[in-house]
Amino acid sequence: MLTITVLGNAVQAENSGLPDPGFEIVPGRTALLVTDPQNDFLSPDGVTWGVVGKNVEANGTVENIDKLFAAAKKAEMPVFISPHYYYPHDHGWKFEGALEALMHKIGMFDRKGPLSTENFGGSGADWLDQYKKYINDGHTVVTSPHKVYGPETNDLVLQLRKQGIDKVILAGMSANLCTESHMRELIEQGFEVMVVPDATGAAQVPGYDGFAAAVTNYRMIASHIADTEATVAAIEASSVK
Structure with a gap:
């Protein structure tokens, strides 16, 4: 069984010997989940760009998340x-x-308050501009915020269950923190999860590669991993069945 190849990174296809349970997209039961598609992670002006920017650019993370959004909305x-x-x-x-x-030191994701949008537009906490047409379309579910990394502190699981979702395609930021934590908790909660690694990205600093760490765990824990191209094709195919 070949693992995923993520171009531009050290992660290469290799015979891992691990099983691949696979992931079937079932309309009505499957959703796309994106963690933290926000300026502080994905914009060159964001406060984390100095440590995540190289990986985001190598993966094509911004463009790949956009492709997933577009495919999901079309389907x-x-x-x-x-x-x-x-x-x-x-x-x-x-x-x-x-x-x-x-994060607290650098003012990451800061807002004036839970009931205030003062100075929110264009801030580090705001959505990347190119995603707003998808997120602000009146149909996308925006959960309450998670506070550390995982969804244990927000209403994501409730929102998924209330819509009859039990299968999740996962992408977003940051690969080894919020994205991986969402994967782990959703699996613990009984959801089937696949991850799209090249639609994620992570900090890479001397001695620590958050992206490589995340991909290892995605492969060992999730039901399936696939690149954006394959995932978009699967989403498109599911909509014509």
Whole structure:
């Protein structure tokens, strides 16, 4: 069984010996989920670009997420967004993990408050402009924000279950943090999950490659991984059955 090849990165196809359970797109039961499609991760002006930008560009992450959005909307597949926002009261936390501390320090995903959109447009917490036509179309489900990495702190699972979704195609940012944490929790909650690695990206710093770490775990934990091209083709095929 060949693992995925992600062009532009060190992840190459190899005979892993691991089973591939596969993933069938079933209309009405399958949704696209994108984590954190926000400026602070995906725009060159975002506060994390210095550590994620190289990987995002190598993967074609921005363009690949766009292709997934477009395919899902054309196929009338439900689309869910799990965003990351921090409000002033979140900065009063008494303890944090390493990257939580960094996010708070650099003002990542900051908003004025849960009931305020003051200075939100174009901020690091806002959607990437090219995604707004998909997310703001009146049909996409935008959940309450997750606060660390996984959906345990938001209403994603409720929203999926209320729409009869039990199969999830997962993409977004950041590969080894929020995206991987969503994969793990959804699997624990009984959802079938496949991941699109080249529609994710992660920090790469000396001695640490978040993307390589994530792809290893995607392959070992998810039902299936596939690149954007193959996933879009599968979504398109599912809509004509």
